[in-house]
Amino acid sequence: MDHLIRTGISLEDELLKTFDEVIGRKGYRNRSEAIRDLIRDLLVSEEADKNKVIVGTLTIVYDHHRPNLTEKLIDAQHRAGGRVLATTHVHLDHHNCLEVLIMKGRSGAIRAFADGILSLRGVKHGRLVITSTGKDLQ
Numbered sequence: 001m002d003h004l005i006r007t008g009i010s011l012e013d014e015l016l017k018t019f020d021e022v023i024g025r026k027g028y029r030n031r032s033e034a035i036r037d038l039i040r041d042l043l044v045s046e047e048a049d050k051n052k053v054i055v056g057t058l059t060i061v062y063d064h065h066r067p068n069l070t071e072k073l074i075d076a077q078h079r080a081g082g083r084v085l086a087t088t089h090v091h092l093d094h095h096n097c098l099e100v101l102i103m104k105g106r107s108g109a110i111r112a113f114a115d116g117i118l119s120l121r122g123v124k125h126g127r128l129v130i131t132s133t134g135k136d137l138q
């Protein structure tokens with residue numbers, strides 16, 4: 001673990017009370033853990049905003065009976081220039097498939113790829129989660 005530095009912050013008492021309630025519900029054992037996670041989340045957003053190399057997981061639910069959709073999804077992945085590292089597919093029911101695509105690349109390209117997939121007709125729902133180790137992923 002990196003060397004820890006103690007620091008102090010000033011907050012309104014109501015804000016701190018609400019914060020303690022929320023992090024308690026989320027299972028944090030102390031404020032430091034919660035604040036560290038908030039800071040890391042901010043830093044990951046910053047990296048994504050600067051078009052740095054990130055890891056993205058795109059979760060989609062789609063109707064595999066939609067004509068040509070399965071082919072379009074596969075074509076898009078083959079055209080993604082190796083950014084798609086792995087996929088997991090679950091046949092949810094007679095009509096619906098769930099797929100998770102794990103990707104790595106510059107955030108701009110990953111977002112554009114995800115937008116292209118999410119806007120296909122027959123893709124019913126989906127979400128891109130961008131993450132990073134906080135170090136340079138290149």
Ligand code: NI
Pocket residue numbers: 064089090091092096097098
């Ligand atoms: Ni399926």
